Amino acid sequence: GGYVHSPEGFGSPAGAQAEKKKRSRFQNIVPCTVSQVLAAEQVAETFRLCDVEISQVAVVGIIRHAEKAPTNIVYKVDDMTAAPLDVRQWVDTDEAGGENVVVPPGTYVKVIGQLRSFQNTKCLVAFKIIPLENMNEFTAHMLEIVNAHMILRKDLMSASRVPPSFSAGISDMGSHGGGGSMPVNGLSAHQSQVLNLIKSCPVPEGMSLQELKLQLHSMSMSTIKQAVEFLSNEGHIYSTVDDDHYKSTDNE
Amino acid sequence: MGDGSAGPRPRIGAGQLAQHIGQHVCFLGRLEKIHPTGKLFVLSDGLGRHTTVELSEPLDEEISGIIEVVGRVTNQATIMCTSYVQFREDKSPFDLELYNEALKIIHEFPDYFCSPFG
Numbered sequence: 392g393g394y395v396h397s398p399e400g401f402g403s404p405a406g407a408q409a410e411k412k413k414r415s416r417f418q419n420i421v422p423c424t425v426s427q428v429l430a431a432e433q434v435a436e437t438f439r440l441c442d443v444e445i446s447q448v449a450v451v452g453i454i455r456h457a458e459k460a461p462t463n464i465v466y467k468v469d470d471m472t473a474a475p476l477d478v479r480q481w482v483d484t485d486e487a488g489g490e491n492v493v494v495p496p497g498t499y500v501k502v503i504g505q506l507r508s509f510q511n512t513k514c515l516v517a518f519k520i521i522p523l524e525n526m527n528e529f530t531a532h533m534l535e536i537v538n539a540h541m542i543l544r545k546d547l548m549s550a551s552r553v554p555p556s557f558s559a560g561i562s563d564m565g566s567h568g569g570g571g572s573m574p575v576n577g578l579s580a581h582q583s584q585v586l587n588l589i590k591s592c593p594v595p596e597g598m599s600l601q602e603l604k605l606q607l608h609s610m611s612m613s614t615i616k617q618a619v620e621f622l623s624n625e626g627h628i629y630s631t632v633d634d635d636h637y638k639s640t641d642n643e
Numbered sequence: 644m645g646d647g648s649a650g651p652r653p654r655i656g657a658g659q660l661a662q663h664i665g666q667h668v669c670f671l672g673r674l675e676k677i678h679p680t681g682k683l684f685v686l687s688d689g690l691g692r693h694t695t696v697e698l699s700e701p702l703d704e705e706i707s708g709i710i711e712v713v714g715r716v717t718n719q720a721t722i723m724c725t726s727y728v729q730f731r732e733d734k735s736p737f738d739l740e741l742y743n744e745a746l747k748i749i750h751e752f753p754d755y756f757c758s759p760f761g
Contacts, residue, residue, distance in 0.1 A: 426651060426757045453728060455648070471652045471669040471713065472757050497728060525735040526709070533745045533756070540755040 419617065420503055421543070422535040423448045426472035428515070433508050443543040449503045450476065450515065451523070451532040454496045464493055466520070468502055477514035478502050499523045501532070578622075581610060585618040589628050590639040597631045597638035648725075651757065652713050656746050657692035660720040670694060670722055671711045671730075673739055677702065686710055689743025695721040709737045 421443075428448060431438040437446045452470035462482055467475035494500060500522050504515035523529055578586065588606055592598040603615050610618075619637060622628045628637045652669040660668075672686030672694060681701030686694050696712050709730035714722040730737050749756040 424757060469648065471654060473651055474649045499728075499730075524731070526730045526732070526737045527735060527741065530738065530742045530745050533749055537748055537752050537755045541752065544755075 420447045420449050421445045422532055422539050423450055424472040424536055425450060425452060425468070425470045425474075425476045427536075427540070428476060428506060429473050429513055431506065431513070438506050438508075440540075441544055442547055443540065445506060447503070447505055447518075448515065449501060449532070450478075451499070451501045451529050452476070453499050454494055457493050457496055459493050466494070466502075466517075468500065468515075477512070478504065478517050478520070479514055480517040480520060494520055494522055499526065499529060501528065579618075581614055582618045582621055584610070585615060586622055586627055586639065589622075589637050590641060592638070595631075597628075597636045599637075600635045648713070654746055654749065656690065656743060657688045657694045658690075660694065660716050660722075663716045664718055664720065665716065667713065667715050667725075668722070669711065669713050670696075671709065671739070671742060674707055674710050677706070684710075686712070689739045689741075689746075695719075696724050696727075697721055698724050708732050709739065 423440075423445060427440055427445075428450065431440040431445055437444050439445070450468060450470060452468040452475070454466050455469045455475045456467040458465045459482075464480045464482060466478040466480070468478050469475040500520050502515055502517050503519045503521075504517035507514055507516050584607060585603060588603060589598045592602075600612070600615060600619065603619075604610070604612055607615060619628065623630065623637070626640055628639050630636060631638055650667070652667045653663065654669045654671070655663060657670075657672075670686065670688075672688045675685040675687050675693060677684040681703075682698050684696050684698075684702070684706070686696060688694065696710075696714065697717070706727075706729050709732065710727055711730060712722055712724050712727045714724040714726075717723055
């Protein structure tokens with residue numbers, strides 16, 4: 392919690408910690424190839440690939456090697472775009488069996504994890520490792536990668552100029568059936584809707600994510616959160632009593 | 644012989660074998676037939692084009708369905724296989740035609756698929 396008023400994004404130093412915590416919770420999961428992960432450059436707390444920030448990523452590949460240690464399992468995941476990537480998964484030492492069964496080499500998996508670099512070597516710290524049951528997901532992942540990186544890079548180029556011809560803002564790769572996203576005033580339709588609702592809220596503590604979800608039936612919570620993250624970073628809104636409540640900066 | 648697994652193995656269709664002679668590639672196709680010696684099998688890609696895959700040792704197991712091969716392209720535009728894996732289709736059939744479409748996309752937009760530096 393904590394009251395953070397930072398219209399420029401990172402205002403007071405006291406607010407920076409809460410800002411950073413809120414920010415990392417809302418990160419998009421960007422689908423990537425191993426070669427993209429390896430090519431990303433570390434910039435402060437995060438990584439950039441062609442100026443696109445990547446932090447949490449999804450990679451699909453085959454397990455070439457698996458090694459279990461007392462506190463973690465280390466895999467080598469290969470998607471043919473580069474050498475196999477180190478993937479670390481922490482073992483829950485409290486839990487007997489279940490969660491931390493070693494996935495055998497030769498299995499195709501989807502890994503969702505946090506990009507990390509240690510002594511110039513990249514690895515993924517995995518939140519989830521999911522063996523693929525339907526191999527068409529592997530094909531879909533290839534297409535999602537091209538789509539995601541195309542949108543993310545074009546967003547950067549056109550942020551201050553003409554709105555791009557397809558979905559603007561932070562793309563919601565995991566969402567299904569999102570409505571049309573014709574950009575208006577540099578904001579996508581989703582972002583505009585969220586901003587307008589927040590603007591219209593009269594109470595001092597602003598509008599909560601839950602209230603936004605109630606009003607925006609067709610929008611998934613993750614889409615709402617991404618819109619809130621974008622609007623907050625752009626300075627249109629700020630969080631009030633906690634990270635779930637927001638007011639518009641235009642109301643001041 | 645190295646299997647090239649320290650570097651990229653581009654995914655290609657049968658039509659691109661000639662451009663990758665001597666290189667390590669990744670080829671995905673449906674098993675059409677296995678030679679009686681077990682040292683050679685034929686895969687068809689999403690467009691029905693056939694590719695011959697050679698092995699240094701005969702197959703020691705039954706394979707069928709969708710096979711993903713990593714290997715080096717020979718002068719004859721066959722693939723000298725260093726490793727292969729059979730795609731599981733126990734829950735859902737694999738759409739090879741869709742994969743072929745995906746190949747076209749990743750070759751049309753290489754900057755958004757591999758690292759932009761190569």
